[in-house]
Amino acid sequence: MEGDICDPDRAAYPRIFPPREAGESDHQPFERCVNFPVSVVLPAAGTGERTGLQTPKQFCSFLGRPLISYTIQAFERVSWIQSIVVVVLKENMALMTDIIQRFQHRKVRVVPGGSTRHRSICSGVLALGELEGEESHAAVQPKVVIIHDAVRPFVEADFLYKIAMAAKEQGAAGAIRPLVSTVIATTSEGYLDHSLDRAKYRASEMPQGFTYDVIYQAYQRCTESDFDFGTECLHLALQYCGVSAKLIEGPPTLWKVTYKRDLAAAESIIKETLSRSACVVTGASAQAVTLAGTLQKAARTWDMELNVIPDLKGDNGSYLLTEWNFILVSGSLPCLSEVEAILTDFKAANRAPLHPFVIVWVHLSSSDELSISRTMAEQVAIMDLASAAKLQNIFLYGIQIHQSKIPLEVYMRALGSLCGNLTSLHRKKPRNHSPSQ
Numbered sequence: 300m301e302g303d304i305c306d307p308d309r310a311a312y313p314r315i316f317p318p319r320e321a322g323e324s325d326h327q328p329f330e331r332c333v334n335f336p337v338s339v340v341l342p343a344a345g346t347g348e349r350t351g352l353q354t355p356k357q358f359c360s361f362l363g364r365p366l367i368s369y370t371i372q373a374f375e376r377v378s379w380i381q382s383i384v385v386v387v388l389k390e391n392m393a394l395m396t397d398i399i400q401r402f403q404h405r406k407v408r409v410v411p412g413g414s415t416r417h418r419s420i421c422s423g424v425l426a427l428g429e430l431e432g433e434e435s436h437a438a439v440q441p442k443v444v445i446i447h448d449a450v451r452p453f454v455e456a457d458f459l460y461k462i463a464m465a466a467k468e469q470g471a472a473g474a475i476r477p478l479v480s481t482v483i484a485t486t487s488e489g490y491l492d493h494s495l496d497r498a499k500y501r502a503s504e505m506p507q508g509f510t511y512d513v514i515y516q517a518y519q520r521c522t523e524s525d526f527d528f529g530t531e532c533l534h535l536a537l538q539y540c541g542v543s544a545k546l547i548e549g550p551p552t553l554w555k556v557t558y559k560r561d562l563a564a565a566e567s568i569i570k571e572t573l574s575r576s577a578c579v580v581t582g583a584s585a586q587a588v589t590l591a592g593t594l595q596k597a598a599r600t601w602d603m604e605l606n607v608i609p610d611l612k613g614d615n616g617s618y619l620l621t622e623w624n625f626i627l628v629s630g631s632l633p634c635l636s637e638v639e640a641i642l643t644d645f646k647a648a649n650r651a652p653l654h655p656f657v658i659v660w661v662h663l664s665s666s667d668e669l670s671i672s673r674t675m676a677e678q679v680a681i682m683d684l685a686s687a688a689k690l691q692n693i694f695l696y697g698i699q700i701h702q703s704k705i706p707l708e709v710y711m712r713a714l715g716s717l718c719g720n721l722t723s724l725h726r727k728k729p730r731n732h733s734p735s736q
């Protein structure tokens with residue numbers, strides 16, 4: 300078995316994981332790793348005719364960020380993926396390069412695509428073969444290539460792991476979903492010819508994985524007609540390399556943005572996801588730890604997941620890659636420096652500003668006079684900090700709680716409504732959109 304848990308034992312992804320095993324802590328993020336080189340090809344050279352929009356769907360923006368960037372990020376977060384090739388139309392090379400710079404994507408390069416999806420994927424696969432000579436310091440020729448449509452932004456690390464492992468073992472692997480409608484064949488006059496037994500058929504989705512040799516050979520051997528009219532890479536592997544792909548049922552979120560309404564559905568999913576979790580940073584204060592623990596229990600009833608950590612150092616820094624909402628709880632001593640430190644950690648994480656981050660600073664203050672005058676000075680300072688943070692797409696809010704006057708349950712209620720309100724910044728009113736599949 301060449302898959303493994305990443306080192307350090309459980310490092311990176313709090314919400315992208317296989318189900319927790321018995322005895323595993325609620326707050327222990329972990330990621331399964333493969334120990335062979337894996338690269339990704341993202342075909343993004345289509346024109347998106349079916350959306351009816353001028354802009355190809357992969358370049359349509361949600362919350363100021365193009366769809367392709369969300370998809371890249373889903374792969375970039377996976378530590379065991381060594382490189383990503385994005386294939387775009389020649390005329391969009393500059394646009395794509397700009398997106399990569401603007402959203403600070405790493406491990407990515409852009410190559411020109413072709414007139415059909417197969418031609419574009421083939422360009423990406425060939426480009427991976429060239430990596431070795433050109434950028435040997437950065438990547439070696441992959442053992443496994445994962446192919447994923449750029450317009451399927453919701454792929455998770457655990458599913459990629461399954462595809463990569465199955466591709467390595469079998470030569471090819473692909474995602475499938477149950478059919479939602481029966482498939483029928485029509486006569487040329489538009490009458491029913493026959494229908495297929497739905498129980499026997501599946502929809503082929505993405506991602507798909509191949510050993511490099513299989514996908515390379517499949518494209519070397521296939522015909523011009525395959526390049527022009529084919530829609531299925533797994534079929535090429537079977538027909539030209541004799542490799543029968545392992546099929547793995549994937550989650551419904553693998554659906555492909557195809558029509559205009561899918562863009563709206565994708566946007567809703569992104570906003571909904573952002574709203575549902577937050578990371579509570581407690582610092583060293585015992586009061587803060589107690590408050591965070593109580594808050595965490597209460598959050599379950601608000602359908603929100605709260606991870607509680609002491610700081611964002613070391614392994615905890617990985618939360619900066621996965622969370623959008625941070626609640627910084629501090630004790631009764633003035634601690635503006637903690638807020639400054641968290642802002643510095645954000646900068647150091649160099650994370651692409653996908654959406655505004657929300658940081659809520661909760662300060663437990665005592666009600667003596669000295670504390671009150673300090674508090675006023677802090678209010679001015681925090682407003683200055685918040686103005687500066689806003690320029691980096693970070694919304695910083697402060698809340699002070701005079702703890703001697705108010706019982707803990709009241710803090711909880713105040714914090715609960717604050718979290719609810721602030722995280723809704725990511726979320727517009729739910730719309731009635733459903734994906735096209």
Ligand SMILES: Nc1ccn([C@@H]2O[C@H](COP(=O)(O)OP(=O)(O)OP(=O)(O)O)[C@@H](O)[C@H]2O)c(=O)n1
Binds near residue numbers: 355
């Ligand atoms: N010549 C092409 C055609 C498609 N694709 C990519 O293949 C993926 C899936 O294809 P599809 O949904 O059909 O996208 P479009 O071809 O853009 O859409 P349409 O068929 O509506 O024009 C998309 O990421 C698309 O950009 C590609 O890289 N090169």
Ligand SMILES: O=C(CO)[C@H](O)[C@H](O)COP(=O)(O)O
Binds near residue numbers: 416504530532555
């Ligand atoms: O489902 C797929 C793999 O089998 C592909 O994503 C699909 O073929 C590409 O989209 P389209 O056929 O709409 O161009």
